[in-house]
Amino acid sequence: xxxxxxxxGNEAMAEAMRQINPDVVAAYPITPATEIAxxxxxxxxxxxxxxxxxxxxxEHSAMSATIGAAVAGGRAMTATSSQGxxxxxxxxxxxxxxxLPIVMPEVNRALSAPINIHCDHSDTMAARDFxxxxxxxxxxxxxYDNVIQAIKIAExxxxxxxxxxxxDGFIISHCMEKIELIxxxxxxxxIGSYKCDHPLLDIDHPVTVGxxxxxxxYFEHKRPIAEAIxxxxxxxxEVGKDFGKRFGRSYGLFEEYKIDGAEAVIIALxxxxxxxxxxxxxMRDSGKKVGLLKLRVFxxxxxxxxxxxxxxxxxVAVLDRCDSYSSTGGxxxxxxxxxxxxxxxxxxxxxxxxxxxxxDIKMEEIEKIFLExxxxxxxxxVVDLVNYTGVRE
Amino acid sequence: xxxxxxxxxxPEGDILPAGTAKEFETGDWxxxxxxxxxxxxxxxxxxxxxxxxxxxxxxPSTSKMTGFDYxxxxxxxxxxxxxxxxxxxxxxMEKER
Numbered sequence: 001x002x003x004x005x006x007x008x009g010n011e012a013m014a015e016a017m018r019q020i021n022p023d024v025v026a027a028y029p030i031t032p033a034t035e036i037a038x039x040x041x042x043x044x045x046x047x048x049x050x051x052x053x054x055x056x057x058x059e060h061s062a063m064s065a066t067i068g069a070a071v072a073g074g075r076a077m078t079a080t081s082s083q084g085x086x087x088x089x090x091x092x093x094x095x096x097x098x099x100l101p102i103v104m105p106e107v108n109r110a111l112s113a114p115i116n117i118h119c120d121h122s123d124t125m126a127a128r129d130f131x132x133x134x135x136x137x138x139x140x141x142x143x144y145d146n147v148i149q150a151i152k153i154a155e156x157x158x159x160x161x162x163x164x165x166x167x168d169g170f171i172i173s174h175c176m177e178k179i180e181l182i183x184x185x186x187x188x189x190x191i192g193s194y195k196c197d198h199p200l201l202d203i204d205h206p207v208t209v210g211x212x213x214x215x216x217x218y219f220e221h222k223r224p225i226a227e228a229i230x231x232x233x234x235x236x237x238e239v240g241k242d243f244g245k246r247f248g249r250s251y252g253l254f255e256e257y258k259i260d261g262a263e264a265v266i267i268a269l270x271x272x273x274x275x276x277x278x279x280x281x282x283m284r285d286s287g288k289k290v291g292l293l294k295l296r297v298f299x300x301x302x303x304x305x306x307x308x309x310x311x312x313x314x315x316v317a318v319l320d321r322c323d324s325y326s327s328t329g330g331x332x333x334x335x336x337x338x339x340x341x342x343x344x345x346x347x348x349x350x351x352x353x354x355x356x357x358x359x360d361i362k363m364e365e366i367e368k369i370f371l372e373x374x375x376x377x378x379x380x381x382v383v384d385l386v387n388y389t390g391v392r393e
Numbered sequence: 394x395x396x397x398x399x400x401x402x403x404p405e406g407d408i409l410p411a412g413t414a415k416e417f418e419t420g421d422w423x424x425x426x427x428x429x430x431x432x433x434x435x436x437x438x439x440x441x442x443x444x445x446x447x448x449x450x451x452x453p454s455t456s457k458m459t460g461f462d463y464x465x466x467x468x469x470x471x472x473x474x475x476x477x478x479x480x481x482x483x484x485x486m487e488k489e490r
Binding site for chain 1: 399401
């Protein structure tokens with residue numbers, strides 16, 4: 001029987017790590033992700049895992065040590081947030097370039113300045129082009145399930161790419177919810193053992209890792225990453241289905257919530273989707289044709305699948321919990337707009353940048369976005385392409 | 394130089410067999426070449442210790458120096474500089490032909 005427990009997002013992710021029982025975890029504390037490594041370290045101290053825990057002096061070192069452990073042939077993990085992730089940026093494309101299936105819980109938090117410890121997505125969005133798989137979680141349950149699935153996805157023979165699984169800082173990381181845990185043995189069986197193809201520690205078959213590649217070979221070593229991230233889409237779908245069959249909770253690239261017949265659809269990431277679902281329910285009850293598309297997988301970006309799912313909407317409102325300061329909207333907005341470009345009849349696409357630095361998004365604000373989108377759906381006229389919601393003028 | 398490979402033929406993740414530097418011949422960069430005067434050599438192996446390119450050849454059965462690997466020697470002259478024999482050195486640098 002499945003075990004029901006109350007866990008915060010951080011506790012849920014640490015619990016998943018305990019069940020995964022990685023060979024090495026190297027981590028450095030950073031709010032609001034600190035607890036993940038802290039709780040995991042207590043598992044190590046209590047002898048509940050076989051993991052070698054490396055307490056390092058920075059996130060740069062955390063990712064470096066994790067990469068080193070993965071190159072050596074181990075299953076290696078770490079966890080971080082915000083500035084910590086930013087300090088890892090130098091190492092992130094090395095993990096993907098060496099095709100290391102590192103799985104990293106990441107708690108989304110705003111980037112400085114001004115210094116802030118609360119949720120927005122600017123940290124992982126800045127890391128979107130480093131060849132990592134990005135999976136967002138709406139709640140603790142998803143965070144737990146996603147970390148376990150990420151091991152299967154990242155370690156797939158045809159993928160071998162690192163993956164980060166995110167939760168929204170404090171909103172999910174510190175919010176206690178009821179979650180269903182999988183039996184330890186079942187997780188162990190499900191993820192199986194990891195076998196690195198060319199471990200550096202195999203002294204009978206010595207290898208060189210990370211050699212210099214100049215004009216003649218660099219391109220050829222980067223090109224397969226594009227192929228692997230493309231292939232990851234099918235693997236994520238398969239893993240999500242299989243997970244559902246085994247444990248009763250299925251996952252896809254995104255979740256469609258009442259978008260059948262919806263004229264206005266909000267697309268969003270993470271915890272906001274939970275709030276948006278409640279708004280959709282209320283508005284549907286009063287006859288408004290609204291729906292939500294909760295994007296779970298940001299990398300690989302499901303261009304084709306999204307364009308099919310959103311093709312019948314008349315207006316798509318993109319909720320971006322970060323600005324990319326491009327002058328034309330946030331990162332999710334540009335990707336969604338580009339995904340819909342080839343449709344013959346395109347819905348209008350509007351951007352709503354919201355929630356920077358942990359600013360709450362209220363149900364009334366989401367309802368207002370829906371109402372504005374419905375009026376765009378009716379008139380076909382977009383007033384403001386990029387909007388800032390919840391900021392004082 | 395072997396024909397350049399396409400991305401589908403390459404091992405995943407820039408992970409290569411070790412020791413392939415041997416196949417990359419760097420001896421043609423040389424301007425000066427080391428010359429060994431066997432009669433003056435005391436087999437102290439200082440040159441072998443110091444050579445940055447492992448280009449001093451040694452017979453593994455006798456552990457004695459046998460000369461140079463000119464395919465990899467870049468002619469830096471460290472061996473000639475370090476050679477302790479007096480008054481004449483057992484290794485001297487001469488202009489590459």
